[in-house]
Amino acid sequence: MRVIQTLDFFSSEFKAEAYPVYAELRAKDPVYRITMPDGQTGWVITRYQDAVSALKDNRLVKNPRGLISSEDMVLSTMERDFITRHMLSSDPPDHTRLRSLVHKAFTPRMIEGLRQRIEQIVHGLLDEAEQRKRMDLIDDFAFPLPIIVICEMLGIPVQDRDRFREWSNAVIRATNHPERMQEAVPSIRAFIDYLRDLFDKRRGRPGDDLISALLHVESEGEQLTENELYSTVFLLIVAGHETTVNLIGNGVLALLEHPDQMDKLKNDPGLIRSTIEEMLRFYSPVEVATNRWAAEEVELHGKRIPKGDMVLVVLASANRDENRFDEPDRFDITRGANRHIAFGMGIHYCLGAPLARLEGEIAVNTLLQRMPDLRFGVDPKTLKWRPSYLMRGLIHLPVTW
Numbered sequence: 001m002r003v004i005q006t007l008d009f010f011s012s013e014f015k016a017e018a019y020p021v022y023a024e025l026r027a028k029d030p031v032y033r034i035t036m037p038d039g040q041t042g043w044v045i046t047r048y049q050d051a052v053s054a055l056k057d058n059r060l061v062k063n064p065r066g067l068i069s070s071e072d073m074v075l076s077t078m079e080r081d082f083i084t085r086h087m088l089s090s091d092p093p094d095h096t097r098l099r100s101l102v103h104k105a106f107t108p109r110m111i112e113g114l115r116q117r118i119e120q121i122v123h124g125l126l127d128e129a130e131q132r133k134r135m136d137l138i139d140d141f142a143f144p145l146p147i148i149v150i151c152e153m154l155g156i157p158v159q160d161r162d163r164f165r166e167w168s169n170a171v172i173r174a175t176n177h178p179e180r181m182q183e184a185v186p187s188i189r190a191f192i193d194y195l196r197d198l199f200d201k202r203r204g205r206p207g208d209d210l211i212s213a214l215l216h217v218e219s220e221g222e223q224l225t226e227n228e229l230y231s232t233v234f235l236l237i238v239a240g241h242e243t244t245v246n247l248i249g250n251g252v253l254a255l256l257e258h259p260d261q262m263d264k265l266k267n268d269p270g271l272i273r274s275t276i277e278e279m280l281r282f283y284s285p286v287e288v289a290t291n292r293w294a295a296e297e298v299e300l301h302g303k304r305i306p307k308g309d310m311v312l313v314v315l316a317s318a319n320r321d322e323n324r325f326d327e328p329d330r331f332d333i334t335r336g337a338n339r340h341i342a343f344g345m346g347i348h349y350c351l352g353a354p355l356a357r358l359e360g361e362i363a364v365n366t367l368l369q370r371m372p373d374l375r376f377g378v379d380p381k382t383l384k385w386r387p388s389y390l391m392r393g394l395i396h397l398p399v400t401w
Contacts, residue, residue, distance in 0.1 A: 009034065009389050010037065010173075010177055010180075010387055010388070010389050011387050012384045012385045012386065012387050012395075014389075015287075015385030015386075015387075015392060016385060018287070018316065018317075019316075019317075019320060019329070022046050022314060022316065022317035022320065023317075023320070023322075025044065025046045025317070026046045026047050026317060026321060026322075030045070030046050030047045030050060030301055031043055031044070031045060031050070031300045031301045031303040031305075032044040032046070033303070034312075036177075036310065037177045037178060037179070038177065038178045040309070040310050041306075041309045041310065042309070042310040042311070042312050043303070043305050043309060043310070043311050043312065044312050044314060045300075045311060045312065045313045045314060045318075046314050046317040046318065046321075047317075047318065047321055047323070048318040048319070048321035048323065048324040048325075048341070049321075049323075049324070050300065050301070050318075051289075051313045051314070051315065051317075051318035051341060051345075052318070052341060052345055054292070054311060054313050055289065055313055055341070055344055055345035055346045055348070056345060056346040057298070058091075059294065059295050059296050059298055060292040060293065060294060060295070060298070060311050061091050061292065061293055061295045062088065062089050062090060062091055062095070062290070062291070062292060062293075062348065063084075063089060063090055063091050063094075064291075064293045064308075079185065079188050079189070079192070081227040081230070081231060082188060082191070082192055082227070082230050082231055082234060083171055083188065083231065083234060084231060085225075085227045085228045085230070085231035085232075086098060086228070086231040086232045086234065086235035087099045087102075087232070087235070087348075087351075088235055088239070088290055088348060089231075089290070092347070095347060095348070096347075097223060098224075098228060098232060099347075099351065101214065101217055101223060101224060101232070102210065102214075102232065102236065102351065103351065105153065105210050105213075106351045106352055106354065106355060107354070108354045111354040111355045111358055112358070114149065114355070114358070115358065115362070117149070117152070118145070118149060118358060118359055118362050119362055119366070121144075121145055121148050121149065122145060122362055122363050122366045122367075123366065123370075125140065125141050125144055125145060126141070126366065126367065126370050126371070128140070129141065130370070130371075133400060133401065134377050134398065134399065134400040134401075135398075135399060136396050136397060136398050136399075137248075137249060137252055137397040137398070137399050138245065138249050138393075138394055138395070138396055138397050139396065141248070141363070141367070142244075142245045142246075142248035142249040142252075142363070142397075143165060143241070143245050144161065145244070145248070145359055145363055146240060146241035146244035146245060146355075146356075146359055147161040147164060147165065147240075147241040148161065149240075149241075149355070149359065150236065150237060150240030150241055151164075151237075153209065153210050153236075153240075154209055154210050154211050154233065154236060154237070154240075155202065155207050155208075155209025155210065155211050155212060156198065156211070156237075160194070163190075163194070164237050164238075164241075165241075166187065167187040167188070167190060167191040168237070168238045168241075168242065169386075170183070170184040170187035170188075171184055171187065171188065171238070172238070172242065172388050172390055172391055173386070173387060173388050175291075175388070175389070175390055191234065192230065195230055195233055195234070198211070199211070199215060199229070202215055203215055210236070211233060214229055214232060214233065215229070239350075239352060240352060240355075242285075242391060242393075243285045243286060243343075243350065243352065243356050244285075244355070244356045244359045244360065245285075245393060246283075246285030246286075246391060246392060246393035247276070247279060247280060247285045247356055247359075247360045248359070248360055248363050248364065249393055249394050249397055250279065250282075250283035250285060250392060250393065250394070251275075251276070251279030251280075251283070251360065251364060252364065252367070252374075252397065252399070253283065253380075253383070253394060253397060254278075254279055254282050254283055254331050255364075255368075256374070256375065256376055256380070256399070257331070257380070258331045261275075261331055261332070261333050262368070262374075264333060264334070265333055265364075265365075265368060266368050266369075266372055269365050269368075269369070271333055271334065272361045272364065272365045273357075273361065274333055274334060274335065274336075274338070275333040275364065276357055276360045276361055276364070277335070277338045277340065278331060278332060278333050278335050278338060279360070279364075280319075280340055280342035280343070281319045281320075281325070281335075281338055281340035281342060282319070282320075282331050283316075283392060284315045284316040284319050284340070284342045284392060285342065285391065285392060285393065286315055286316075286342065286343075286344075286390065286391060286392070287314065287315065287316045287388075287389060287390060287391060287392040288312050288313065288314050288315065288316070288389055288390050289312075289313040289314075289315055289344055289348075290348075290390065291310055291311075291312070292310070292311045292312075292313070293308060293309065293310055293311065294306065294307050294308065294309050294311060295307065298311075312389075315341055315342060315344070316392055318341055319340045319341060319342060324339075325338075343356075371399075371401040372401075373401045374399055374400075374401045375399065375400060375401065376398070376399060376400075377398030377399045377400040378398045383395075383396070383397065384396070
């Protein structure tokens with residue numbers, strides 16, 4: 001049996017091999033025990049129905065305090081709080097309180113109001129690329145679009161976007177990997193220093209943006225602590241672009257790999273919504289849901305998951321489960337009843353899902369309309385996946401037309 005233990009779960013090479021491995025795990029060992037690089041025991045959940053149940057199970061918590069010794073943590077308390085004191089790493093009632101503070105900015109109605117601005121950004125990026133007759137779809141298109149949008153929502157200078165990318169990549173790559181986390185400490189500290197300066201400026205001159213709104217709430221001292229403020233803005237910057245970068249990059253990759261489906265979309269742009277859903281299912285932008293820990297012993301498929309062990313819900317595997325999807329390894333932009341879980345499930349369902357979908361729809365349709373002869377700019381066999389177990393995204397995707 002091919003098992004994750006024989007591959008580096010945190011490597012680009014594993015990403016290229018992952019789907020056959022997941023299929024074997026679903027068939028033979030759907031609750032699979034691994035040892036993480038930080039020494040913790042992890043349980044890999046690969047079947048769709050098990051994943052749905054785990055994402056809703058209140059015995060699996062997002063905040064490990066009390067379950068993991070502080071001696072086992074690489075980061076200082078301040079650095080750890082910076083990347084964990086947000087709603088995605090919280091349980092009720094803190095989760096409910098933190099989510100409510102930013103929910104209004106991400107309602108479908110509010111997001112739809114951004115349509116015109118997103119269209120402007122997309123056309124501007126393609127204007128820059130058009131004359132060159134080639135671009136790196138990740139660096140020149142998939143990354144700038146969502147980071148510009150989230151920076152404008154937060155009131156952050158867009159020219160700082162490359163720094164956010166560097167810091168974000170460092171943190172995501174380092175999750176549950178002590179050596180990489182130690183390497184990420186300078187990025188985390190630089191991120192903290194940047195936000196401290198930004199908050200000081202915004203307190204003196206508040207604007208009509210989300211950071212100003214959160215600073216106002218923090219000043220009241222009841223709903224948002226200073227640590228929660230830092231961590232919430234960190235989450236919005238990172239999550240506000242990471243998923244969409246991968247949705248667009250992976251989605252265009254799937255279209256390039258399946259030219260019949262690309263032609264179908266070019267001939268009928270009205271298929272874009274079902275196309276986006278199939279992109280999310282086929283190459284899920286978030287490979288593994290963010291960490292959960294067993295707050296008590298949990299039994300699943302005859303396996304006993306002890307209290308304190310980590311549970312890894314593999315969204316990418318669940319979205320290819322043959323017991324949930326017909327021909328799951330086939331990319332079909334007309335697929336019906338596509339109830340994938342690319343954005344999670346339950347109370348931690350991705351708050352930014354409407355924004356990611358809108359950005360993806362506009363980006364992909366506009367790209368194909370303006371560059372109808374889009375094709376690979378390199379041998380697709382040379383493409384590399386980012387070495388992060390949480391995310392599925394290409395490092396580069398050169399294209400031409």
